[in-house]
Amino acid sequence: MEEEVKAIQASSHSLGQRSIATRWMVNTLSVAAVLLVVVNICIYYFTRQYYYGSAESYVVSEANASQTILARLYDDLSSNFSSEVRNIVESFNKKEQMELMSINKDGVVTLTSSGFKPNDEYLMPDYEKALVSDNGVGVYLGRDGGKNILAVTTIISRPSASYSALRFVTSLEKIDSQIGGIMLTSLIVSVFILLVVALTGVYFVKSIVVPITRIGGTAKKFAKGDFSERIPVTSHDEIGQLSRAFNEMADELENSEQIKNDFISSVSHELRTPLTAIKGWSETLEAGYDPESFQKGMKVITGETKRLEGMVEELLDFSRIQSGHFSFQMTTLDLIAELEDALLIYIDKSKKENIKLSYNEPEFMAAVVGDKNRLRQVFINIIDNALKYTEPGGAIDIIAEKNDDAVIVSVSDTGAGIAPEDLPKVKTKFYKANKTKHGSGIGLAVADEIVLRHGGTLDIESELGKGTTVTIILPLKAS
Numbered sequence: 001m002e003e004e005v006k007a008i009q010a011s012s013h014s015l016g017q018r019s020i021a022t023r024w025m026v027n028t029l030s031v032a033a034v035l036l037v038v039v040n041i042c043i044y045y046f047t048r049q050y051y052y053g054s055a056e057s058y059v060v061s062e063a064n065a066s067q068t069i070l071a072r073l074y075d076d077l078s079s080n081f082s083s084e085v086r087n088i089v090e091s092f093n094k095k096e097q098m099e100l101m102s103i104n105k106d107g108v109v110t111l112t113s114s115g116f117k118p119n120d121e122y123l124m125p126d127y128e129k130a131l132v133s134d135n136g137v138g139v140y141l142g143r144d145g146g147k148n149i150l151a152v153t154t155i156i157s158r159p160s161a162s163y164s165a166l167r168f169v170t171s172l173e174k175i176d177s178q179i180g181g182i183m184l185t186s187l188i189v190s191v192f193i194l195l196v197v198a199l200t201g202v203y204f205v206k207s208i209v210v211p212i213t214r215i216g217g218t219a220k221k222f223a224k225g226d227f228s229e230r231i232p233v234t235s236h237d238e239i240g241q242l243s244r245a246f247n248e249m250a251d252e253l254e255n256s257e258q259i260k261n262d263f264i265s266s267v268s269h270e271l272r273t274p275l276t277a278i279k280g281w282s283e284t285l286e287a288g289y290d291p292e293s294f295q296k297g298m299k300v301i302t303g304e305t306k307r308l309e310g311m312v313e314e315l316l317d318f319s320r321i322q323s324g325h326f327s328f329q330m331t332t333l334d335l336i337a338e339l340e341d342a343l344l345i346y347i348d349k350s351k352k353e354n355i356k357l358s359y360n361e362p363e364f365m366a367a368v369v370g371d372k373n374r375l376r377q378v379f380i381n382i383i384d385n386a387l388k389y390t391e392p393g394g395a396i397d398i399i400a401e402k403n404d405d406a407v408i409v410s411v412s413d414t415g416a417g418i419a420p421e422d423l424p425k426v427k428t429k430f431y432k433a434n435k436t437k438h439g440s441g442i443g444l445a446v447a448d449e450i451v452l453r454h455g456g457t458l459d460i461e462s463e464l465g466k467g468t469t470v471t472i473i474l475p476l477k478a479s
């Protein structure tokens with residue numbers, strides 16, 4: 001099966017097209033990948049916002065708190081403001097988390113809680129912002145010394161020469177590594193999702209491509225006349241329905257192939273029997289004859305020729321039906337007269353075969369618009385079948401009735417009957433339920449077509465071993 005998929009892929013590639021599998025995978029995976037990239041960007045953005053925001057509000061609140069302390073100190077006349085500020089910076093109790101700096105009125109760092117004093121070119125964008133801001137607070141989020149930092153400067157409301165602002169600086173390294181951890185987890189989950197999408201995709205595409213490939217391969221075999229293979233139906237979905245429909249088509253094809261072969265062989269047989277008789281008698285007569293055998297021979301030759309002619313006519317009618325050239329010469333006729341004409345042909349035969357033929361001989365006429373010869377042909381086919389499938393000693397009962405708008409003719413026999421499984425098929429072309437009797441299997445198909453084309457119906461009821469009733473209903477001519 002794998003090879004079949006590869007073969008299909010190879011052939012579609014050679015046509016410059018991509019296989020369903022490749023197309024599906026490329027489409028789904030690229031959509032999933034784009035979505036996951038967008039989701040990851042959002043996760044990064046919102047996490048960063050959240051963490052940096054929390055850090056910022058923490059440092060700003062720290063700055064505000066020290067501002068409050070400083071205001072109190074300033075008001076306390078007993079304290080030395082400068083030394084208090086120095087004390088605050090030097091003994092800053094959150095050294096672990098952030099660094100506190102004091103800045104003089106020239107914007108130079110005078111003291112730091114860590115003891116490290118930056119040089120004079122040290123840039124402090126937050127200090128610049130604080131100077132121009134309304135509330136005296138400036139925030140800087142950016143890089144310093146190769147690391148991300150958060151710096152908040154608050155201008156002392158009543159500054160001295162050496163202490164005009166306090167600056168809180170915290171490294172964002174920890175936060176960055178936390179964000180990094182979240183992003184790593186998110187990326188792993190994304191890769192996992194992509195893998196799941198790819199694997200389920202492969203499974204899904206396989207469940208479509210494999211049966212389709214199989215159907216394609218089997219169809220090629222059908223094209224070569226091999227109808228033996230069937231597609232296993234493993235699901236109830238569209239693929240299952242397609243496989244089932246395909247198998248049904250294969251059954252039909254196989255069946256009609258079989259029926260056609262049977263038809264050809266039965267028609268050949270049918271033709272051979274009269275031909276053999278004609279050939280035999282002509283050879284006999286050619287060798288010399290007496291008046292009696294001449295008479296007998298000529299009777300056989302004429303009879304068999306008529307039979308051949310009838311068969312060829314039936315075949316021609318059938319081929320006309322098939323090609324759509326089945327034409328009718330419509331006139332107003334008496335259907336009862338046509339029925340009786342057909343019946344006459346079989347009176348002798350039924351006597352010879354010891355089959356009791358009864359007919360209700362109605363007094364009425366049944367005016368129907370139709371083709372005389374073809375309607376007579378319908379009755380001939382039906383009565384012929386009744387005789388053919390009824391054994392000597394049996395009976396055939398023909399009844400003609402009429403109501404306000406239709407004439408109903410039923411032909412019942414006490415013959416072999418038709419099995420229930422064959423009954424729906426006997427009207428189809430070439431179908432022979434009973435293969436022991438002569439016949440091409442198209443008599444009923446032709447009769448049914450003729451009746452249908454006259455706006456009527458031909459129904460068959462039958463019980464195997466008991467007998468068959470064929471009922472023909474034809475509309476009467478509107479008066």
Ligand code: ADP
Nearest residue numbers: 385386389426432433434439440441442443444
């Ligand atoms: P055929 O030339 O084989 O008679 P038909 O189309 O006339 O072909 O009939 C189709 C099949 O229907 C027959 O092969 C036979 O099995 C069945 N059939 C038709 N009429 C009768 C009947 N009166 N009794 C039993 N079987 C019948």
